[in-house]
Structure formats: structure tokens, C-alpha cells
Amino acid sequence: MQARLLIPKIKKLYDKYMEYDADQLKKETLDLGFESRTHGNIEALVARGFALVRAASMRELQMAHYDVQLTGGLAMCRGHVAEMRTGEGKTLTATLPMFVRALAGEGALLATSNDYLAYRDAMWMKPVYNLLGLSIGVIQTEMSREQRRESYKCDITYGTMKEFGFDFLRDHAARREQQQRDFYYGGASGGVAQSPMAVSVHRKPHFILIDEADSILIDDARTPLIISSAGDDSSQQQETSLYQWSADSAPKFEEDLHYWYDRERRKVDLTPEGTALVRETVKPRDLAGIGLLQMYDFIERAIQVYRDYKTDRDYVVRDGEIVIVDEATGRISEGRRWSRGIHQAIEAKEHVKVSVDTATHAKITVQSFVSRFPHMAGMTGTAWTSVREFKKIYGMGVSVIPTNRKPQRIELPIKYAPTEEEKLQQIAVDVKEIHELGRPILIGTRSIAKSEIVSNVLRQIGVQHDVLNARQIEREAEIVENAGQKSRVTVATNMAGRGTDIKIDDEVRELGGLHVIGTEMHESSRIDQQLFGRCGRQGDPGSVQLYICAEDKLLESAFGKQKADRIRKTAKIRGRRYWIRLFEKAQNKVESQHYRSRKILMFNEKQLAKSQREMGLDPILDNFE
Known part of the structure; x- marks a missing residue:
């Protein structure tokens, strides 16, 4: 049934349920649960289920779902990705599909991007679920296995995709160990074999709802989830030395002379001149006995790291360790490793301890993990530009949900400057002018390093501001809470682009609302749109302005350094419209490259898994990297 026909029915039932007491609401939930387990027809449960959740939300939170939220909930119940603009209440909307899917009694998971949001949303929505007789759990990084098991036993469980995936890997390893013990020793006690599921914390996969679905399912799809175990340390010192020698030698190698670079596959191949340079380069004594082929492999990896992986953009060095920064969210990716x-090549590049004493114990991609769920849905503020990828890779449609109020956000024309220095001067002039009007300003940057450069520029012109990046994560809630106040200026990485709701008061509305500045175009248009979506929430006024310059890294990502340098020679000759078209073309090209690389990854993973199964191996546990 279409949403426009279903919504009046939901509202009529809502009026009825508002007259029920708590016991009657719980009884209605039990009746729906019985129906769900008997016939499993979701469509038959939606109207009553949504009305129950709406009534419970009104009683406990004084919030009744808007029509557009009911429409979004229906899309998610049907396995779609619901595209809902920022401020439209995705957290409340999620209660609708979570409740309906949890009625089957098989558990429902909601995956968010970080522990803070998982805990915040779970505690916020807990009264709604509890009033209807459902239990809710939350997974946090510091929890023990037993605590996790109790959380997964709940009807509804909130957590991060990372923690859900790592728990799955640990369960998989524990089940194998249990099966081997039962095979050799006839069971843990008394010769009775224990069920493999008894050692797991997860329940059997049933339904997963993914918040920020484009970030988790697309941007993170190329980075597998890995847990490590102790490896063979017999050649540890030699391998460490090889990583360090390769990292120190990498800057000597020039593109097109010593190596060719495939941008689509992000792969380095040495030329004959490059292999000659490897042979000629002085090597430490402890590399005696290392074969040339292995040296070529390590040098190619070191070159790739030297040119593609940048500190304070892709990672930070924290307490002597390399910690990944997710560009799409600007957040630290705790526990993840390349x-x-x-990862080891980056450690050598940054001269921290090289962690070669670990081996891959279990590995799975996000694509492979979510494919185990028979029912899946998503929600995000930016999905339509990736509609083809959601459909082709995950079999999920995309539903664009209208806003509750007419948007008032103004998108100002893109500004162009020939050089980075001129662009920053232009931003500084505009910030000072808007700041003097009293409007709050959010300035988005692509990396930690860029956020600190912009901060220095603002400091020089005497504009007080806050900086939000992965180094100030403990102040995130405070900075975001104040970012919409009069005359406030906030410089942020993409941490401020997802999962943050910047609210403004009536005085700021009269001044024109929040002004958002993008200091450069991202490799994905979705990330740009996430940043711009911080203003103009729920019909509020606001404006956005994007700045580009010929020195921006997007040109190199799309066309390569040599071609980008040739193009930059015309920086002061060609006009603004030419550069805008060029940057849009570059962004489309990089997006297409990333899409193809994800398709190749998925194909390769499937072929490898198929080959391993044919050989009687486990694709998750039997890794030979």
C-alpha cells in the first residue's frame, strides 16, 4: 500500500491507541508479535505497528512522527535506503522499522557510525520501546563478551557497524575452536558436544538498519574488518628493517621514470629504471638474503604509501601508533587497520614501531557481513547520487523522502581563486564580513591539517573560533551544541558533516541562519552535500558557499600530478566557469573510479571465497596474507 493511503489509517489507529493504558499497549504488541511469527507478512503489521510507536513516542517523548517520517519508516520496512535531509528526525523515524522488524522475536540491529551516537540514540528512544514491552541493548567498545551477549539478547540492539562486525568475527573464530574441541575431546564436559551457537554473542542474523548508510556501505566498503593474532616472529627484525628501508627509499622514485601508477586500482608498478634503482640503493646488512622480488614488492608498497597516504588526512600518529581517520566522517576509526x-608501511614512514608481529586471524568486508542479513534497510541524508550502487551491490532501492517544511537554504555561486593562498584570503574576507553581521559560520575542511591552517588564518584576522577535528573529539558535543549561536565561528573536518544537528535560535533566524563554507570540493559529492546539510534544517534559513582553487588536490586525484600541473599553468588565464566545470568533471571521474574499485573488490572477494569453499577452507578464518 502506498504511503499516502496508509498514513490516514495510521493516524486513525494512533487516536485509538492514545486512549490505551500501558498494559493495553503491551498486549497489542504481543498480539502483533504473534502475527509476525505466524505469517511474517510485514505489510499487514505496518499500520498498527507504526500507530503504536507513534502513540508511545507521544507519551514518552512528547513527539509524534510527522507524515514524512511515517513515509521514511515505510520505505525502510520495505528494505529501502531512505534519503532524509538533516534535521528531519532520522533517529525518531528509525523506531518505526526497528519496532516492526523486532516483532518477529529474532532481534533487530541498528548500526551507527560511532559509540557516542549509538548510546545517545539508544537511551533517547529506550522509553518508547520499553512502553511497548520491548527490551533494548547497546554495544560499546569497552564491553566484555558477556555484556555483549546480554545486549544482543535484547529485542533491539544499537551499536556501530565496526563492533557488530568484530563480534561476528570473534564468534566465528570461537565456533571453530569449539567444534575442534568437540571433535578431539568429545565435548567440553562429560563427552557432550556443545552447540556452536552457545559460544557466540550474536544471534542469528535477522534485520539490520544502517544509519549513514552511504558512509558505511559505500565509503567504508573498501576497508575490511580484521582481527589479528600473534604471528611467526622468527624473521620479525628483518621484516621491520625491510619496511624501514623501503619507507626511507620511496622518495627517490619518480613517477613515469621509476614507476607507473594506476589511479583506478591505486597500484604502483616499477619500471626497468625503477628496478635498477632498487638494486643500486644501499641496503642495511640485515637485509642480506632477502630476494629482489620481495624488495620490489616492499618498495612498490612504500611508494604507494608515500604518495597516497597523508598524515592528518588519512591517519594521525597517537601515542606512538597509527590511527586511521575516516575521510567521509572525519572521525578516528578505532581498532581498524589497513x-x-x-599499515606497517605507514608505521615505517612515520618512524613509529612497526607492528609486524601480527597475522590476520579473521577478516570480513562490510559488504560480506551485511549480506548475511535476510532483511536490511538504511537511512542517510545523501543516497540518491549512489542509487545505482545501492541497487547493484546491495539490492536496495533508494526512496527520497520530502522535507516536513519547505527548505530555505540558499546555495551561493562557487568562488574560484588561482592559488591556495588567494583562496584562504578570500575565505578570511568573507568570514569577517559575515561574522560582523552576527551570523554563525561553519567552515568545513577535508583534513585535520587543513582545519589547522584555516584556524591560523582566522587567528591572524582576529576572529575567535572553535576547531573540531579528531584531535578535539572529547569536546565534540560542546562545540556542536554551541555552533549555531550568534557570532559563533567553527572550523571542522567532516566530523561536523554527519550525525550532527546544529540548532539556531530566533535571533539567528532573523539574521539569516547558519552560513556554511566548504573550503574545497571533496572526492565525493555526497560528502559536500552532508556538509551543506548542516544548515537550513526543518525550514530554517541558511546559506552555503563552496571555494575552489587550481591547487586543490582533487585535480591530482582525478587526472594525475603531471596533467594537473599542466592544467594549473592556466590558473590565471582561464575563467571561473571553466574551473567549475573542470572540478565537477574531476569529482565525477574520481567517484566513478571508486565505484569501479568497489565492484572489483566485491568480485574478487566473491571469487576468493568461492575458491576457498571449494577447497574446504573458511573464507573468513583461512587468510594467507
Whole structure:
């Protein structure tokens, strides 16, 4: 049934349920649960289920779902990704599909981007679920296995995709160990074999709802979830030395002379001149006995790291360790590591301890993990531009949900400057002018390093401001809470682009609302739109302004350094419209490259898993990297 026909029915039932007491609401939930377990027809449960949740929300939170939220909930119940603009209440909307899917009694998971949001949303919505007789759990990084098991036993469980995935890997390893023990020793006690599921914390996969679905399912799809175990340390010192020698040697190698670079596959291949340079480069004594082929492999990896992985953009060095920064969200990716030696090559580049004493114990991609759920849905503020990828890779449609109130956000024309210095001067002039009007300003940057450069520029012109990046994560809630206040200026990485709701008061509305500045175009238009979506929430006024310059890194990502340098020679000759078209073309090209690389990854993972199964191996546990 279409949403416009279903909504009046939901509202009529809502009026009825508002007259029920708590016991009657719980009884209605039990009746729906019985129906769900008997016939499993979701469509038959939606009207009553949504009306129950709406009534419970009104009683406990004094919030009744808007029509557009009911429409979004229906889309998610049907397995779609619901695109809902920022401020439209995705957290409340999620209670609708979570409740309906949890009625089957098989558990429902909601995956968010970080522990803070998982805990905040779970505690916020807990009274709604509890009033209807459903239990709710939340997974946090510091929890023990037993605590996690109790949380997964609940009807509804909130957590991060990372924690859900790591728990799945640990369960998989624990079940194998249990099966081996039962095979050799006839069971843990008394010769009675224990069920493999008894050692797991997860329940059997049933339904997962993914918040910020484009970030988790698309941007993070190329980075697998890995847990490590102790490896063979017999050649640890030699391998450490090889990583360090390769990292120190990488700057000597020039593109097109010593190596070719495939941008689509992000792969380095040495030329004959490059292999000659490897042979000629002085090597430490402890590399005696290392074969040339292995040296070529390590040098190619070191070159890739030297040119593609940048500190304070892709990672930070914290307490002597390399910690990944997710560009799409600007957040620290705790517990994640790059595979195939990339992480160790970065450690050598940054001269921190090289962690070669670990081996891959279990590994799974996000794509492979979510494909185990028979029912899946998503929600985000930016999905339509990736509609083809959601459909082709995950089999999910995208439903664009209208806003509750007419948007008033003004998108100002893109501004162009020939150089980075001129662009920053232009931003500084505009910030000072808008700041003097009393409007709050949010300035978005692509990396930690860029946020600190912009901060220095503002300091020089005497504009007080806050900086929000992965180094100030403990102040995130405070900075975001104040970012919409009069005359407030906030410089932020993409941490401020997702999962944040910047509210403004009536005085700021009269001044024109929040002004958002993008200091450069991202490799994905979705990330730009996430930043711009911080203003103009729920019909509020606001404006956005994007700045570009010929020195921006997007040109190199799309066309390569040599072609980008040739183009930049015309920086002061060609006009603004030419550069805008060029940047849009570059962004489309990089997005297409990333899409193809994700398709290749998925194909390769499927082929590898198929081959491993044919050989009687486990694709998750039997890794030979």
C-alpha cells in the first residue's frame, strides 16, 4: 500500500491507541508479535505497528512522527535506503522499522557510525520501546563478551557497524575452536558436544538498519574488518628493517621514470629504471638474503604509501601508533587497520614501531557481513547520487523522502581563486564580513591539517573560533551544541558533516541562519552535500558557499600530478566557469573510479571465497596474507 493511503489509517489507529493504558499497549504488541511469527507478512503489521510507536513516542517523548517520517519508516520496512535531509528526525523515524522488524522475536540491529551516537540514540528512544514491552541493548567498545551477549539478547540492539562486525568475527573464530574441541575431546564436559551457537554473542542474523548508510556501505566498503593474532616472529627484525628501508627509499622514485601508477586500482608498478634503482640503493646488512622480488614488492608498497597516504588526512600518529581517520566522517576509526602491509608501511614512514608481529586471524568486508542479513534497510541524508550502487551491490532501492517544511537554504555561486593562498584570503574576507553581521559560520575542511591552517588564518584576522577535528573529539558535543549561536565561528573536518544537528535560535533566524563554507570540493559529492546539510534544517534559513582553487588536490586525484600541473599553468588565464566545470568533471571521474574499485573488490572477494569453499577452507578464518 502506498504511503499516502496508509498514513490516514495510521493516524486513525494512533487516536485509538492514545486512549490505551500501558498494559493495553503491551498486549497489542504481543498480539502483533504473534502475527509476525505466524505469517511474517510485514505489510499487514505496518499500520498498527507504526500507530503504536507513534502513540508511545507521544507519551514518552512528547513527539509524534510527522507524515514524512511515517513515509521514511515505510520505505525502510520495505528494505529501502531512505534519503532524509538533516534535521528531519532520522533517529525518531528509525523506531518505526526497528519496532516492526523486532516483532518477529529474532532481534533487530541498528548500526551507527560511532559509540557516542549509538548510546545517545539508544537511551533517547529506550522509553518508547520499553512502553511497548520491548527490551533494548547497546554495544560499546569497552564491553566484555558477556555484556555483549546480554545486549544482543535484547529485542533491539544499537551499536556501530565496526563492533557488530568484530563480534561476528570473534564468534566465528570461537565456533571453530569449539567444534575442534568437540571433535578431539568429545565435548567440553562429560563427552557432550556443545552447540556452536552457545559460544557466540550474536544471534542469528535477522534485520539490520544502517544509519549513514552511504558512509558505511559505500565509503567504508573498501576497508575490511580484521582481527589479528600473534604471528611467526622468527624473521620479525628483518621484516621491520625491510619496511624501514623501503619507507626511507620511496622518495627517490619518480613517477613515469621509476614507476607507473594506476589511479583506478591505486597500484604502483616499477619500471626497468625503477628496478635498477632498487638494486643500486644501499641496503642495511640485515637485509642480506632477502630476494629482489620481495624488495620490489616492499618498495612498490612504500611508494604507494608515500604518495597516497597523508598524515592528518588519512591517519594521525597517537601515542606512538597509527590511527586511521575516516575521510567521509572525519572521525578516528578505532581498532581498524589497513591490510596487505599498508599499515606497517605507514608505521615505517612515520618512524613509529612497526607492528609486524601480527597475522590476520579473521577478516570480513562490510559488504560480506551485511549480506548475511535476510532483511536490511538504511537511512542517510545523501543516497540518491549512489542509487545505482545501492541497487547493484546491495539490492536496495533508494526512496527520497520530502522535507516536513519547505527548505530555505540558499546555495551561493562557487568562488574560484588561482592559488591556495588567494583562496584562504578570500575565505578570511568573507568570514569577517559575515561574522560582523552576527551570523554563525561553519567552515568545513577535508583534513585535520587543513582545519589547522584555516584556524591560523582566522587567528591572524582576529576572529575567535572553535576547531573540531579528531584531535578535539572529547569536546565534540560542546562545540556542536554551541555552533549555531550568534557570532559563533567553527572550523571542522567532516566530523561536523554527519550525525550532527546544529540548532539556531530566533535571533539567528532573523539574521539569516547558519552560513556554511566548504573550503574545497571533496572526492565525493555526497560528502559536500552532508556538509551543506548542516544548515537550513526543518525550514530554517541558511546559506552555503563552496571555494575552489587550481591547487586543490582533487585535480591530482582525478587526472594525475603531471596533467594537473599542466592544467594549473592556466590558473590565471582561464575563467571561473571553466574551473567549475573542470572540478565537477574531476569529482565525477574520481567517484566513478571508486565505484569501479568497489565492484572489483566485491568480485574478487566473491571469487576468493568461492575458491576457498571449494577447497574446504573458511573464507573468513583461512587468510594467507
